[in-house]
Amino acid sequence: MDITxxxxxxxxxxxxxxxxxxxISSTGHLIIVGDFLNFTGPRAETFExxxxxxxxxxxxxxxxxxxxxxxxxxNSNPESRRLLANLAIAFVPAAILGFLLHNQITHYLFNPVxxxxxxxxxxxxxxxxxxxxxxxxxxxxxxxxxxxALVVGIAxxxxxxxxxxxxxxxxxxxxLGGMSRFAATEFSFFLAIPTMFAATGYSLIKEWSSxxxxxxxxxxxxxVAAFLGGLAVVRFLLNYVGQNSFAPFAYYRIIFGGxxxxxxxxxxxxxKGG
Numbered sequence: 001m002d003i004t005x006x007x008x009x010x011x012x013x014x015x016x017x018x019x020x021x022x023x024i025s026s027t028g029h030l031i032i033v034g035d036f037l038n039f040t041g042p043r044a045e046t047f048e049x050x051x052x053x054x055x056x057x058x059x060x061x062x063x064x065x066x067x068x069x070x071x072x073x074x075n076s077n078p079e080s081r082r083l084l085a086n087l088a089i090a091f092v093p094a095a096i097l098g099f100l101l102h103n104q105i106t107h108y109l110f111n112p113v114x115x116x117x118x119x120x121x122x123x124x125x126x127x128x129x130x131x132x133x134x135x136x137x138x139x140x141x142x143x144x145x146x147x148x149a150l151v152v153g154i155a156x157x158x159x160x161x162x163x164x165x166x167x168x169x170x171x172x173x174x175x176l177g178g179m180s181r182f183a184a185t186e187f188s189f190f191l192a193i194p195t196m197f198a199a200t201g202y203s204l205i206k207e208w209s210s211x212x213x214x215x216x217x218x219x220x221x222x223x224v225a226a227f228l229g230g231l232a233v234v235r236f237l238l239n240y241v242g243q244n245s246f247a248p249f250a251y252y253r254i255i256f257g258g259x260x261x262x263x264x265x266x267x268x269x270x271x272k273g274g
Contacts, residue, residue, distance in 0.1 A: 006221050008037050013051050013222035017229025020055040021189070021237055023126060023168030023249050024256075028115035031162060032260065035112055043215065046207040047222060049200055054223040056196040058230030059189050067193075079142050083190070086144050090153035090170075090187075091194050097157050098199060109162050113264050118163025119257030126250035129172045137178030141187045144179070151177040152187060156195065163257075166192065171246070181241040189234065 015033050019026040030048045034040055039047075060067065070080045098105075138144055155173020159166040167188050174184030 005218050008039050009047070009218045009222040010225050011037065012039065012048065013054065013225025014229045016048070016051045016055050016222070016226045017058070017233055019165075020052070020226075020230065021059075021167050021192070021233050023122075023165050023171060023246055024253055025115070025119060025122070025163045025165035025168065026052075026055075027110075028119060028163035028165070031110060031115050032112050042207065046204070047215075047219060049203040049207065050219050051222040051226040052196055052200045054226030055230040056192055056200070058227050059192055059234055061227075062231065062234055063189070082144070083141065086141075086146060086149035086187075087191055087194060089146050089149040090156065090191050091198075093150075093153040094156040094160060094195060095198060098160055099202075101160065102202075105160055105162070112260060114161075115163035116257045116260035116264065118161055119253045119260070122164050122168060123250040123253030123257065126168065126172060126246050126253070129175055130245050130247055130250070133172075133175040134178050135175050135180055138174075138183050139180050140183050141190065143183070144187065148174070148177050148179065149187075152184075152191065156191065166195070168246075168249075181246070182238075185237060185241045 012030060012033060015029050016026055019029040034044055034048065070077075070083055073080045074084065138148060152170050152173045155169045155176070156166060157169075158164055159169040170188040170191055171181070171184045174187055175181065179187070
């Protein structure tokens with residue numbers, strides 16, 4: 001196995017971990033970093049789908065006891081039933097739209113230029129939500145009603161556009177609905193579990209034929225990097241949101257997206273195959 005390829009896998013795994021749960025768009029960063037690393041094409045797309053499993057398993061690990069208690073007490077605990085029902089409600093909008101529009105989104109929108117635009121627009125959106133959102137009505141996930149879950153689910157649908165950020169859309173949607181930063185962030189993590197497992201599983205089934213035994217070391221490196229990095233990022237964000245706003249991430253998006261637009265203005269992006 002080419003050591004250069006393993007280094008690229010490590011970098012992309014860490015990028016996935018850092019950007020999946022922060023409101024800065026993992027898909028967008030993987031597209032951009034993959035382009036700069038000259039790691040594109042069907043094999044790269046399958047790899048980027050696969051390492052998402054590592055990232056989402058980090059959430060499962062951190063919340064393993066709570067998830068276990070929720071499943072075991074489903075029949076006896078109304079709070080457990082409410083959480084699972086809210087997750088189901090929030091999951092449905094993006095699942096339906098993603099299933100119907102997956103091919104169109106992949107074909108027309110997966111490129112660095114549209115991602116850069118989405119990064120900038122999303123950055124300004126975060127600043128507006130931070131300034132005007134009526135936060136505080138819901139302090140914990142257990143206080144959510146089905147209407148609150150539906151608002152988050154509709155917001156998650158916006159993240160089908162590459163560069164928007166699934167975590168950013170769900171957290172901002174929750175805050176617009178009156179959730180505290182912590183409650184919105186935690187529900188975003190819970191919602192990531194069924195959403196990313198479904199999206200990743202669907203995509204891997206479609207792309208399975210492009211995998212080979214020779215790719216296993218590269219996939220393993222990316223998977224482990226995404227898992228270990230995800231553990232660190234999720235814990236960081238849970239500590240961060242209690243006392244801080246998302247404004248720094250918004251400014252990062254605006255600056256980074258603006259630089260990308262300038263770069264691709266002078267270096268037009270050309271889709272690569274292979």
